[in-house]
Amino acid sequence: MSYLEWSALGLILILFELFVPGVYLIWFGIAALAVSWGVYMVLIPDTVTMQLVAFSVFSCLATLSGMYLYKKAENHFKGVKDYKNLNDLAAQYVGQVATLTQDTVDGKSKVKVGDSVWLAVTNEDLKAGEKVLITGVEKGLIFIVTRK
Numbered sequence: 324m325s326y327l328e329w330s331a332l333g334l335i336l337i338l339f340e341l342f343v344p345g346v347y348l349i350w351f352g353i354a355a356l357a358v359s360w361g362v363y364m365v366l367i368p369d370t371v372t373m374q375l376v377a378f379s380v381f382s383c384l385a386t387l388s389g390m391y392l393y394k395k396a397e398n399h400f401k402g403v404k405d406y407k408n409l410n411d412l413a414a415q416y417v418g419q420v421a422t423l424t425q426d427t428v429d430g431k432s433k434v435k436v437g438d439s440v441w442l443a444v445t446n447e448d449l450k451a452g453e454k455v456l457i458t459g460v461e462k463g464l465i466f467i468v469t470r471k
Contacts, residue, residue, distance in 0.1 A: 324374055329359030350389045354381035413441070413460045420471055423453045434466055443468045 336352030
């Protein structure tokens with residue numbers, strides 16, 4: 324393969340990265356561009372076998388460097404774990420105190436949190452107006468509560 328074919332392969336792999344979930348094709352694209360540069364500069368012989376061996380080596384090096392960069396970025400952004408419930412509104416209320424808006428019937432009730440009313444379940448008989456502690460979330464939108 325000529326250096327132009329390796330360049331085209333590298334650019335196609337990098338372009339596919341835009342359409343494929345995950346981040347792995349870019350490293351193979353970079354490896355193909357490295358082989359292209361090596362063939363162009365006559366550092367890699369013009370045999371297909373040597374080019375494939377060089378592509379394999381460059382792919383491993385590019386992938387390992389990508390893993391190193393992602394690990395470094397992950398360690399740099401450890402504060403992101405503080406916002407694990409960012410898009411889960413119900414989970415953000417766990418640990419807060421709310422007020423029951425109606426009596427418990429068959430373990431089900433409603434609680435007022437802020438300016439909205441949420442469904443709630445409990446194992447206790449509670450009366451409207453009691454303060455309850457939100458201890459968990461069931462099915463993503465039903466609070467599990469206990470007496471405060």
